[in-house]
Amino acid sequence: MQTLPGFRDFYPEDQALRRALFNRWAAVARAHSFVEVDAPHLEPLDLYRKKSGEEILGQVFSFEDRGGREVGLRPELTPSVARMVAARNRELKKPIRWFSIGSFFRFERPQKGRTREFAQFNCDLFGLSGEAADGEAIALLIELLRGAGLGSSDFAVRISDRGVWNTFLTEQGLSEDRLPELLQVIDKLGRDKEVVTAAKLKEIGLELAAVQAFIGTPGADDPVFAALRSNLKARGLDEFVVFDRSVVRGLAYYTGAVFEAFDRAGELRAIAGGGRYDGLLDKMSDGAVNLPAVGFAIGDVVIMEMLQRNAKASESLAADARRLLAPQVYMVIAAENRRSEALGLLSSLRRAGVTVDYAFEPAKVGKQFQTASDRGAEFAIVVGEEWPELSLKNLESREEEKTSAGNLLEVLAKRLKTH
Numbered sequence: 001m002q003t004l005p006g007f008r009d010f011y012p013e014d015q016a017l018r019r020a021l022f023n024r025w026a027a028v029a030r031a032h033s034f035v036e037v038d039a040p041h042l043e044p045l046d047l048y049r050k051k052s053g054e055e056i057l058g059q060v061f062s063f064e065d066r067g068g069r070e071v072g073l074r075p076e077l078t079p080s081v082a083r084m085v086a087a088r089n090r091e092l093k094k095p096i097r098w099f100s101i102g103s104f105f106r107f108e109r110p111q112k113g114r115t116r117e118f119a120q121f122n123c124d125l126f127g128l129s130g131e132a133a134d135g136e137a138i139a140l141l142i143e144l145l146r147g148a149g150l151g152s153s154d155f156a157v158r159i160s161d162r163g164v165w166n167t168f169l170t171e172q173g174l175s176e177d178r179l180p181e182l183l184q185v186i187d188k189l190g191r192d193k194e195v196v197t198a199a200k201l202k203e204i205g206l207e208l209a210a211v212q213a214f215i216g217t218p219g220a221d222d223p224v225f226a227a228l229r230s231n232l233k234a235r236g237l238d239e240f241v242v243f244d245r246s247v248v249r250g251l252a253y254y255t256g257a258v259f260e261a262f263d264r265a266g267e268l269r270a271i272a273g274g275g276r277y278d279g280l281l282d283k284m285s286d287g288a289v290n291l292p293a294v295g296f297a298i299g300d301v302v303i304m305e306m307l308q309r310n311a312k313a314s315e316s317l318a319a320d321a322r323r324l325l326a327p328q329v330y331m332v333i334a335a336e337n338r339r340s341e342a343l344g345l346l347s348s349l350r351r352a353g354v355t356v357d358y359a360f361e362p363a364k365v366g367k368q369f370q371t372a373s374d375r376g377a378e379f380a381i382v383v384g385e386e387w388p389e390l391s392l393k394n395l396e397s398r399e400e401e402k403t404s405a406g407n408l409l410e411v412l413a414k415r416l417k418t419h
């Protein structure tokens with residue numbers, strides 16, 4: 001039995017790497033005062049019908065449940081968090097800053113950087129508009145990628161604003177309600193053939209040359225971006241951002257600033273994407289709640305490919321992963337008649353939060369030490385005839401010291417690197 005196409009099994013090493021990355025990201029998000037939430041993996045299909053837009057809707061794994069409801073596996077989190085905020089808007093202290101880590105499902109063609117089940121790290125900020133909030137979201141995205149060990153030579157965040165395309169339409173003598181159509185064309189610029197783009201633009205009433213000229217204007221000079229640019233500059237993050245009008249994003253709900261993180265080499269799909277979506281809560285609550293919002297999501301697939309291309313970053317993450325897989329302490333039972341005392345001691349260590357492994361069955365002391373090293377334990381504790389006296393051996397430095405069962409926790413607390 002194989003997994004379905006685009007679905008992955010995660011063996012311990014792979015899962016530890018992902019967990020190590022998510023642990024770092026959760027720490028960065030918390031440092032930015034974001035708290036964790038989650039929402040159902042299965043939602044009413046209607047949630048995505050109106051909120052996500054055609055492209056995503058066509059990718060939802062949807063079916064009728066046994067109760068005859070039309071449901072879908074979540075392709076993204078944004079409509080769910082918007083519903084959560086709208087439902088408890090009064091009680092929730094503003095600004096609301098939430099992050100979430102979980103699985104998402106899209107029926108896309110499995111290819112490099114794209115799977116059918118993938119993880120996203122979502123961050124959303126509700127209740128604030130303008131560059132203060134946009135700057136905070138983009139800064140957090142950059143810090144999350146830096147937290148993964150990537151630098152400004154590895155990635156850049158391309159920023160745009162859907163509003164500039166509104167202005168463009170007006171300048172071209174067209175009505176603003178052509179915007180969704182135009183954004184769809186711009187979003188596919190790199191993927192569609194030029195003749196196809198030109199034909200689609202013609203239908204809207206636009207010339208390809210005019211659009212290309214607009215995109216070619218250096219975005220950084222745009223007054224729309226000035227405040228955001230200086231906000232990010234104040235944080236020392238200007239080397240990570242590029243203002244680029246061609247970034248418009250495929251999702252229907254974005255209303256202002258939009259941004260995507262890309263590898264500098266330009267070889268991979270987007271690492272992350274997000275933007276401002278001020279109208280979504282209003283729509284979700286039929287006009288009852290109107291809160292501005294900005295957020296983004298980073299996927300696990302492309303970021304893992306990025307990390308493979310950066311030896312320093314991947315080694316550092318692999319070191320975190322090894323720590324998740326290895327016991328801190330291996331208890332060597334040198335005298336079988338002390339096995340009960342050893343079990344009592346290792347249970348109290350485990351209760352205190354120390355990760356402990358040991359040989360379930362009698363084994364030669366040399367073999368137990370070998371297993372301790374193979375498993376990457378930091379210390380071996382030898383329980384022998386001298387009980388309650390023990391010896392504690394640092395498996396890296398080979399230094400050994402004597403201690404007693406009663407003092408062990410206290411000594412370990414000082415010695416363990418990874419406590």
Ligand code: HAM
Binds near residue numbers: 272298302
């Ligand atoms: P998105 O651009 O559709 O945005 O997805 C964000 C990221 O999820 C992408 O940049 C990519 O890394 C990853 N991703 C998306 N689809 C796949 C796939 N099939 N396989 C692997 N990775 C994938 C959103 O989902 C928005 N809801 C983000 C957001 C949050 N906007 C506001 N708040």
